[in-house]
Amino acid sequence: MLMQSTYTYTSILHDAIKVDWQVADLIGGDKQLDFTKSFLPEALVGSDAIECLNAREKLLLNQIRGKSYLHLFVLVEEFIIPMVWAQLQRKGYRDADALHALLCFTEEEGKHIRLFQNFAAAFDRGFNTPCAGVEPREEIAKQVLTYHPLSVLLLTLQFEWTTQSHYLESVRDNHAENLDRCFSNLLKYHWLEEAQHTKLDALLLYELVPTMPDREIEIAIEDYLKLVTILNEILMAQVQLDLVSLQAAISRPLTTANLQEIQSHQSQAYRWAFLCTGLTHPNFVKILNDISPTLKTRVTALAQSLS
Numbered sequence: 371m372l373m374q375s376t377y378t379y380t381s382i383l384h385d386a387i388k389v390d391w392q393v394a395d396l397i398g399g400d401k402q403l404d405f406t407k408s409f410l411p412e413a414l415v416g417s418d419a420i421e422c423l424n425a426r427e428k429l430l431l432n433q434i435r436g437k438s439y440l441h442l443f444v445l446v447e448e449f450i451i452p453m454v455w456a457q458l459q460r461k462g463y464r465d466a467d468a469l470h471a472l473l474c475f476t477e478e479e480g481k482h483i484r485l486f487q488n489f490a491a492a493f494d495r496g497f498n499t500p501c502a503g504v505e506p507r508e509e510i511a512k513q514v515l516t517y518h519p520l521s522v523l524l525l526t527l528q529f530e531w532t533t534q535s536h537y538l539e540s541v542r543d544n545h546a547e548n549l550d551r552c553f554s555n556l557l558k559y560h561w562l563e564e565a566q567h568t569k570l571d572a573l574l575l576y577e578l579v580p581t582m583p584d585r586e587i588e589i590a591i592e593d594y595l596k597l598v599t600i601l602n603e604i605l606m607a608q609v610q611l612d613l614v615s616l617q618a619a620i621s622r623p624l625t626t627a628n629l630q631e632i633q634s635h636q637s638q639a640y641r642w643a644f645l646c647t648g649l650t651h652p653n654f655v656k657i658l659n660d661i662s663p664t665l666k667t668r669v670t671a672l673a674q675s676l677s
């Protein structure tokens with residue numbers, strides 16, 4: 371029996387309206403990236419254990435990972451907006467609070483795309499060598515949207531909880547690392563709005579699942595597991611691009627052994643940061659279990675295989 375969400379569209383809308391920031395509050399003017407500092411916490415980057423890089427090179431890797439973070443989140447936001455829009459059309463427009471809350475959701479994700487792109491432009495102005503992200507972004511988003519709507523909703527929820535973990539567990543109380551203030555604020559202000567998105571995703575999900583026959587739920591579950599696999603492939607492709615960016619940035623060739631060492635650490639770090647943190651988040655696991663205990667078991671096993 372699927373459990374009910376403890377939130378309502380009205381309560382979420384009430385919280386969403388209280389969060390009020392603009393992209394220009396976080397980047398631009400006197401707010402510029404400080405390239406003497408790390409952009410992401412070590413918990414997400416995983417560069418400490420790489421023996422073939424010196425401290426300066428690890429800082430450059432950290433900043434490259436920052437640029438890739440921006441790119442990957444734009445990629446994700448680009449399929450979230452049409453997914454929410456489709457859910458809004460499914461629901462209809464009679465519930466004014468639901469309509470307003472879901473429109474806020476899409477408007478905020480649009481703002482987040484601008485946020486990440488403005489940070490990426492600031493990065494490109496200050497970093498000496500090019501850093502590529504996985505492409506073609508729009509085609510990837512279109513491909514994701516060909517899977518069952520419930521599977522895309524689950525992938526979205528997984529990412530919303532990932533965002534929560536990134537800020538709360540690695541940045542908010544992180545006094546040991548002297549992180550760039552602009553980048554820390556990006557993670558903080560993204561988290562503030564994603565907190566509402568996790569609740570909206572859950573509400574949509576608890577509405578959608580009871581309307582679906584068991585067979586359709588099974589199809590959606592298989593689709594979701596395929597999407598996690600696709601996400602893993604995207605991340606591993608980004609690791610390869612980061613290696614190219616790193617070699618250009620440090621201006622020295624890396625040996626095959628060096629490249630293998632960095633790739634190994636970075637593959638693990640990417641999987642931890644973008645897959646395992648969401649897949650193992652207790653609130654996400656609870657919803658998986660509510661949909662199907664079998665789904666929970668399969669995702670738990672998948673997360674273990676990726677960590």
Ligand SMILES: [Fe+2]
Nearest residue numbers: 447479482564
């Ligand atoms: Fe977002």
Ligand SMILES: [Fe+2]
Nearest residue numbers: 479530564567
């Ligand atoms: Fe979101």
